[in-house]
Structure formats: structure tokens, C-alpha cells
Amino acid sequence: xxxxxxxxxxxxxxxxxxxxxxxxxxxxxxxxxxxxxxxxxxxxxxxxxxxxxxxxxxxxxxxxxxxxxxxxxxxxxxxxxxxxxxxxxxxxxxxxxxxxxxxxxxxxxxxxxxxxxxxxxxxxxxxxxxxxxxxxxxxxxxxxxxxxxxxxxxxxxxxxxxxxxxxxxxxxxxxxxxxxxxxxxxxxxxxxxxxxxxxxxxxxxxxxxxxxxxxxxxxxxxxxxxxxxxxxxxxx
Numbered sequence: 001x002x003x004x005x006x007x008x009x010x011x012x013x014x015x016x017x018x019x020x021x022x023x024x025x026x027x028x029x030x031x032x033x034x035x036x037x038x039x040x041x042x043x044x045x046x047x048x049x050x051x052x053x054x055x056x057x058x059x060x061x062x063x064x065x066x067x068x069x070x071x072x073x074x075x076x077x078x079x080x081x082x083x084x085x086x087x088x089x090x091x092x093x094x095x096x097x098x099x100x101x102x103x104x105x106x107x108x109x110x111x112x113x114x115x116x117x118x119x120x121x122x123x124x125x126x127x128x129x130x131x132x133x134x135x136x137x138x139x140x141x142x143x144x145x146x147x148x149x150x151x152x153x154x155x156x157x158x159x160x161x162x163x164x165x166x167x168x169x170x171x172x173x174x175x176x177x178x179x180x181x182x183x184x185x186x187x188x189x190x191x192x193x194x195x196x197x198x199x200x201x202x203x204x205x206x207x208x209x210x211x212x213x214x215x216x217x218x219x220x221x222x223x224x225x226x227x228x229x230x231x232x233x234x235x236x
Contacts, residue, residue: 001068001079002037003135003146003168004030004161006052010144010194012160012182015211019221020160020182022213030054030165033178045070047077053137053144055079066131066154069103075139076107081170082132082154090127106134110145114138114195121145121196122205133186135168144194150203152188159183159221184211187224201226 020027028036034054038044041058047070048054057068057079068081080103084090091100094108106128113124131153136145146168148156158168159179168186169175175183186192189203199209208227214220 001057001081001135001170002034002055002174003079003137004034004054005137005144005166006030007164007166008052009137009142010166010192012164012166013158013184013199013211013222015213015222016158016160016179016182016184019184019213020180022181022221025180026177027160027162027180027182028178029163030161030167033161033165033167033174036178037174047072049077049137049139052142053077053139055135055137069101071103071107073104073107074111076110076136077139078103078107078110078134078136080106080132080134082149083130084128084132085130086127087130093127102132103134106136110136110138114141114143120205121191121193122200122202125191125202133170141195145191146186146193147191147202148186148188150189152185156186157183158186181221184220184222184224187226189226190224199224204228 037056041060044056044058046056057070062068066082070079084102090105109124125147131149133148133154133156155170157172157175159175160182190201192199210225211222
């Protein structure tokens with residue numbers, strides 16, 4: 001799956017921008033990245049959302065245990081990969097029919113988060129049990145919401161294209177050829193929300209997330225680490 005967003009939706013992470021400047025390597029534009037995905041996946045579904053967002057996915061080479069799905073409701077677009085172990089109880093919590101799958105559940109959970117305060121993002125994502133990653137975009141509010149499970153069982157990566165768009169994908173090789181060193185593994189157990197102020201750990205929402213510059217010989221520009229209580233105490 002692939003999601004691409006302009007700087008009007010989210011600002012490129014400073015640490016990935018710095019990595020790309022420190023060790024420049026070939027990049028391509030957001031349009032070229034989207035076209036590359038479509039050219040290599042003839043069965044792909046692609047959705048252009050205005051001028052600032054693009055989502056694509058394919059069922060090609062997907063795992064039977066971690067299927068990909070896509071849904072749109074009330075101008076909320078969502079790509080989901082994986083399986084929720086507690087889908088049944090979550091359906092009851094959100095008042096959904098038994099036919100509702102994971103991607104529909106995530107959209108409804110986001111709507112509850114958006115419309116029925118005081119839900120917290122960490123609370124909503126923390127109640128999702130299983131192996132998953134999702135990319136959600138709310139066109140009505142220009143809100144981006146991305147998350148990965150606490151063990152990183154479903155791979156998710158993010159990077160910056162040559163023209164400054166931020167791309168998310170489950171295929172590292174796809175982004176390697178598009179984002180150069182401005183590339184990182186999305187940290188497990190974390191979410192990114194433009195409405196909540198950026199990258200956070202939903203397991204430890206009060207802890208700082210530090211970006212550590214990678215060695216030059218590594219393909220990644222940075223590695224993200226959720227700081228523990230000891231580190232936080234030392235920083236005070």
C-alpha cells in the first residue's frame with residue numbers, strides 16, 4: 001500500500017530532511033513514485049484526493065494472514081493492512097454490524113475520535129489488538145492519521161520524495177528508490193496524527209520520541225526510539 005501527501009497536509013519530518021541533505025542520493029517526485037507503483041502492479045487501485053493526497057494499494061503478493069483493504073466513508077479514506085484480534089468486541093463498542101471489517105472499524109473509530117470528544121488518540125489506537133498498519137486521510141478536515149501495531153508485525157515505512165511530499169508504504173524497496181536517504185521505518189507502537197501534533201507513542205503517550213541519525217552505510221536516514229522513564233528523568 002502507498003500513501004503520498006503534500007506539505008500542505010503534513011510537514012516533512014525534520015530528521016528525514018536532514019538525512020537527505022547529509023547523504024544525498026537519487027530521489028524521484030511524488031507523481032513518479034505513484035506511477036512507478038501503478039506500473040509494477042497492473043491490478044492496483046489508485047485514488048487521487050484533490051491535489052494534495054494520493055492512495056494506492058494492490059492485493060498482489062499480500063499475505064493471507066495480513067490482507068490489505070480499502071474503504072471510503074464521509075470523505076474519510078483509509079488503507080488497512082493486517083488483522084485485528086479483537087474485531088468482534090470493537091464492533092460492539094462502536095455499534096457496528098457483524099459484517100464490518102477492520103478498515104471500516106478504523107474509520108468509525110476515527111470518527112468517534114474526531115466527533116465525540118474527549119476520546120484520546122492513544123486510547124483509540126491502544127485498543128486495537130493484532131498485527132496492523134493503516135493510513136487514513138480525512139479530506140473534510142485535511143487530517144492525516146497513520147499507525148503501526150506495537151510489535152511492528154506489519155511493515156510500514158515513510159520517506160520524502162524529491163518534491164517534498166511525504167510517502168508511506170509497506171514496501172521498503174519502493175521507497176528506497178524514491179526517497180533516497182530521506183527514509184525510515186515507521187516506529188512500532190506509534191501513531192502520526194496531524195490533529196494531535198505529530199508522532200506519538202500510543203503505549204507511552206507522555207514519552208519523547210527521539211530520532212537517531214543512522215550510519216552513512218545504512219539505507220535508513222534515521223531510526224526512531226521511544227524514550228523510557230530513565231532517559232526522561234535524565235533530560236529534566
